Amino acid sequence: MLSEETVVLDQSVSNSSPDSRSPQLDLSQIRNRFPILSREIHGHPLAFLDNASTTQKPDSVIQAMVDFFQQSNSNVSRGVYTLAEEATENYEEARKTVAKLLNAVSEDEVIFTSGTTAAVNLVAQSWASQQLKAGDRILVTEMEHHSNLVPWQQLCKQLGIELDYWTIDREGCLDLEELNQLLSENTKLVAMTAISNVLGSINPVGEVVKRAHSIGAAVFVDAAQAVARMPIDVQKWDCDFLAFSGHKLYGPTGIGVLWVKQEQMQKMSPWQTGGGMISKVDRQESHWASGPAKFEAGTPPVAQAAGLTAAIDFILETGFDSITRHETELTQICLDKLQSETDVEIYGPTSMESRAGVVAFNLRGVHPHDVAQVLNESGIAVRAGHHCTQVLHSKLGLQASVRLSVGVYNTEEEILRLVTSLQHVRDLLK
Amino acid sequence: MLSEETVVLDQSVSNSSPDSRSPQLDLSQIRNRFPILSREIHGHPLAFLDNASTTQKPDSVIQAMVDFFQQSNSNVSRGVYTLAEEATENYEEARKTVAKLLNAVSEDEVIFTSGTTAAVNLVAQSWASQQLKAGDRILVTEMEHHSNLVPWQQLCKQLGIELDYWTIDREGCLDLEELNQLLSENTKLVAMTAISNVLGSINPVGEVVKRAHSIGAAVFVDAAQAVARMPIDVQKWDCDFLAFSGHKLYGPTGIGVLWVKQEQMQKMSPWQTGGGMISKVDRQESHWASGPAKFEAGTPPVAQAAGLTAAIDFILETGFDSITRHETELTQICLDKLQSETDVEIYGPTSMESRAGVVAFNLRGVHPHDVAQVLNESGIAVRAGHHCTQVLHSKLGLQASVRLSVGVYNTEEEILRLVTSLQHVRDLLK
Amino acid sequence: MSSEEIYKGVILDHARHPRNRGNLEDPDFEAKAYNPLCGDELVLHLRLKQDLIEDCRTLVRGCSICQASASMMSEELKGKSMENAAALSGIFKKVLHQKDSEDSETLENLRPLMNLRSHKSRIKCVSLAWNAFDECVEKFHETTEKTTTPS
Amino acid sequence: MSSEEIYKGVILDHARHPRNRGNLEDPDFEAKAYNPLCGDELVLHLRLKQDLIEDCRTLVRGCSICQASASMMSEELKGKSMENAAALSGIFKKVLHQKDSEDSETLENLRPLMNLRSHKSRIKCVSLAWNAFDECVEKFHETTEKTTTPS
Numbered sequence A, B: 001m002l003s004e005e006t007v008v009l010d011q012s013v014s015n016s017s018p019d020s021r022s023p024q025l026d027l028s029q030i031r032n033r034f035p036i037l038s039r040e041i042h043g044h045p046l047a048f049l050d051n052a053s054t055t056q057k058p059d060s061v062i063q064a065m066v067d068f069f070q071q072s073n074s075n076v077s078r079g080v081y082t083l084a085e086e087a088t089e090n091y092e093e094a095r096k097t098v099a100k101l102l103n104a105v106s107e108d109e110v111i112f113t114s115g116t117t118a119a120v121n122l123v124a125q126s127w128a129s130q131q132l133k134a135g136d137r138i139l140v141t142e143m144e145h146h147s148n149l150v151p152w153q154q155l156c157k158q159l160g161i162e163l164d165y166w167t168i169d170r171e172g173c174l175d176l177e178e179l180n181q182l183l184s185e186n187t188k189l190v191a192m193t194a195i196s197n198v199l200g201s202i203n204p205v206g207e208v209v210k211r212a213h214s215i216g217a218a219v220f221v222d223a224a225q226a227v228a229r230m231p232i233d234v235q236k237w238d239c240d241f242l243a244f245s246g247h248k249l250y251g252p253t254g255i256g257v258l259w260v261k262q263e264q265m266q267k268m269s270p271w272q273t274g275g276g277m278i279s280k281v282d283r284q285e286s287h288w289a290s291g292p293a294k295f296e297a298g299t300p301p302v303a304q305a306a307g308l309t310a311a312i313d314f315i316l317e318t319g320f321d322s323i324t325r326h327e328t329e330l331t332q333i334c335l336d337k338l339q340s341e342t343d344v345e346i347y348g349p350t351s352m353e354s355r356a357g358v359v360a361f362n363l364r365g366v367h368p369h370d371v372a373q374v375l376n377e378s379g380i381a382v383r384a385g386h387h388c389t390q391v392l393h394s395k396l397g398l399q400a401s402v403r404l405s406v407g408v409y410n411t412e413e414e415i416l417r418l419v420t421s422l423q424h425v426r427d428l429l430k
Numbered sequence C, D: 001m002s003s004e005e006i007y008k009g010v011i012l013d014h015a016r017h018p019r020n021r022g023n024l025e026d027p028d029f030e031a032k033a034y035n036p037l038c039g040d041e042l043v044l045h046l047r048l049k050q051d052l053i054e055d056c057r058t059l060v061r062g063c064s065i066c067q068a069s070a071s072m073m074s075e076e077l078k079g080k081s082m083e084n085a086a087a088l089s090g091i092f093k094k095v096l097h098q099k100d101s102e103d104s105e106t107l108e109n110l111r112p113l114m115n116l117r118s119h120k121s122r123i124k125c126v127s128l129a130w131n132a133f134d135e136c137v138e139k140f141h142e143t144t145e146k147t148t149t150p151s
């Protein structure tokens, strides 16, 4: 029945080709807001092309945290004095800002964690470990980051559950036809990334949710890569859980977000316990707070919340239209240039259809480490390794790859510099 | 047998009366380093007396994080480019600095967490849940913070373990005689705070460890309050686990420390899983990294590590001698003044013997909330509530109390201002 | 607003002399509310005559704001129909949580409490009594549904 | 140091033409080493004559630094007693991890690798072969203990 449906990809996701009328970024103005970009490496201006790993911070994000420390620093929710009220307001403001970014129904759906990884672990322990039982199945894709894979693997061992893999095709994409075969009555959860941190593929989340829900499975979306690259609308996707990290969207480390649909949150028991998440503690028994607080044990990342608010404001002011357009242009240039080099092997979709600004490749005959090392000589920061996706690399028959990933501040010149510098790598190592 | 031993308290702990020759703080120089202290609240200079909840940040801590964001920001351990190497070095430097602060045998004993609460949960899940079994017992004190209580309570339910309480005496102190009765063959863990966040009592950790170890029980020390107030020597205490939060020692939120004795770390299985803590991931099976990395899943609080290093440097430069002396003096003044007010009820030790700079009290007939609210009018920040110690408050027959807690930058004038302002509270509310 | 302004006039009067304090012997509805941040507790008893609130009592272990709010609420509730009282509670809470919203005329008697809107941490103290009342409203609806819906 | 300096002379020569590459048919000791950060793998085979390292082979799936280090190690090991080789490994690793320490004379042939000390991320690549060797040393000690201790 399902397989007879016409596949209509969620517009907001698949249709990533930039609207030619979308506003162009004022790149030099943007770059001026990132102090680190004036840094020189080995006499060259820094070309930071490792944005899938972490992003740089604009002045406003740094300033927001400095202001918090210099003006309002105190703990949240517990004091009646002025600083405590300001700190609490600052923290709850961040929750509202996240809700706005994700188009959540309410800020009560927003739980702060220390990052994406903690968010996945939270859902595995607070929701899945209660809701799933032996015989059930969890479906993940072959392109998952270890953080959205290992916690499920461990849970499967713990509960006697099966872990199924949704394989990728030759282009590094997921085939919706195959999904119909994979979704069984026993599938209770689909855990998938919205954008691959290696292949750059943009996955059809909305469509997956539709099919998963039709057989009663919930969907966890890893938005670590997507959050800074495209608008997310949790109501449109209709997913059940979604997670991302502050440091991947021009915000600070130390804070992350788990968004949970209200009806699912009601089913969740606490994971970490301690101060702040209780309603009453007796000697042998405790009762829990309601709402997101129930899942936020201990002093939360208060200062980081101020930075996260500023980061989201930065993104929303810049506008996803311009960001997507800019990053798509750069990625297209990069793909074009690399494809014309005969000794370069590129992984992931070759066209910009359903593709974001992450490009993994190898220079034949040279180890990725050596490529990255030599590129660093020219001030170019790219990553070499398996990028926390060993299952994907095995599938591709690789140990490692070089990965470049663009951000809002990258320039065409930087991409061209990378391509030129590959010659330098060849001269030294081939 | 144990009870016949003479009780010799660990010198570094009980002997908190200040050495009169210890150097005096240059208070105005210290205060100049804390930008927030120039803030005015309702026309009065801020008197921040809620340091047990969180501490303010010196310029060097704020600057260290700004420098990191502006100079070296990137992810750790995974890149070969310059920024990544700097970020990794910065992160590992923090580990070494923590090892120095605690006099750890090696920095490999230092695990970074998001805070004290996460550290307790980690030990409960990674160590205790494997090492303890039905019939075993865990001993906690009546003065524990919810963060060092509720995780054990939950574990007890999970495993069918008994949770025993070490009761406090009338002065809010722990009686070592009673400990001998409480430690049974089945006691496998003693979880205790080094300093109470309400009573201010300094507990005899070293002596507890000796007795616990003699019957084969491990000891978890909650050093959240102690870490900024007194020198800690994990080798001298010989404890098994120790935890604290960055934000309680003039460092940032979003980072905490779990120190684990090496032989215990070997017994620990991972808690959170994901990127960075694996050695190899196959489709259905994973293998773990060794050392502290095994317990640090996901992108760690890299920028916060820079702040933590600066905070520890600040403390060590200032010197515990001067810090303890200063805080003891202020606390003594505070106790003297409050004791002479007939309608003030003070909780915790009445003398400065075994006492740190935390003073909880009530103004008879006035609710703590109202006291704190009126004090805020005079720029005085104190906390009102149960301070995450409901078991302790029940024991004291209280719902709530007012708490003031001093830090390195507080002044005698601020303490006197608080005492004077109590008259204002009376005028309004009695 | 300053403490002087909070702790004077109507609020202080209600805090010092709480109206309708205590409990009813055989209440039609009872609810407890609890503030986990400070441990404050409140018990509310209601006696109804059909759907009219005939009597109402509160027992408060809490701060003066919490006391005053409970006392003021009890005066408001008495004599109102459950429906009208529930509507009042809705308006009150809405206005309480929105710093900039206009307080409506129906809130006339509760206006002194609105000054606490700028003190976020005290809003919980103000709301506690009304949370208990909302719980009673829920229970009231459950019973009326039961009696009107054939089971 | 710059890439030009790293990727030239001895290191590049070893990386391009690794000595003692491959495996032994019936090795006395074998160890695998693995770098979780990049997935690099290395297998080391040793043949002993009494306690002298008679032959030694490495099979490397890794970067040029890792290749070169394994190749250079194999040349150092051959002909040394296990004890001397183990001592060398200890000195080498110590010097490698301490930016400012003097490299000792025994490290003469390995000196080119010392230039990588400033590249923290590459130290793991340099060490990989030696980690495998250390594992062989451990196994060697276990067997000698077994044969000398009455069981």
Ligand SMILES: Cc1ncc(COP(=O)(O)O)c(C=O)c1O
Pocket (backbone or CB within 6 Å): A275, A297, A298, A299, A300, B052, B053, B115, B116, B117, B118, B145, B147, B148, B193, B195, B196, B197, B222, B224, B225, B245, B388
């Ligand atoms: C004694 C004690 N333990 C644990 C904690 C919890 O620390 P955190 O909230 O930073 O996790 C605190 C602070 O609130 C404390 O005072």
Ligand SMILES: Cc1ncc(COP(=O)(O)O)c(C=O)c1O
Pocket (backbone or CB within 6 Å): A052, A053, A115, A116, A117, A118, A145, A147, A148, A193, A195, A196, A197, A222, A224, A225, A245, A388, B275, B297, B298, B299, B300
């Ligand atoms: C797709 C994806 N998921 C999860 C993560 C983990 O995020 P974090 O390390 O911030 O927890 C990352 C980033 O490393 C990622 O790219």
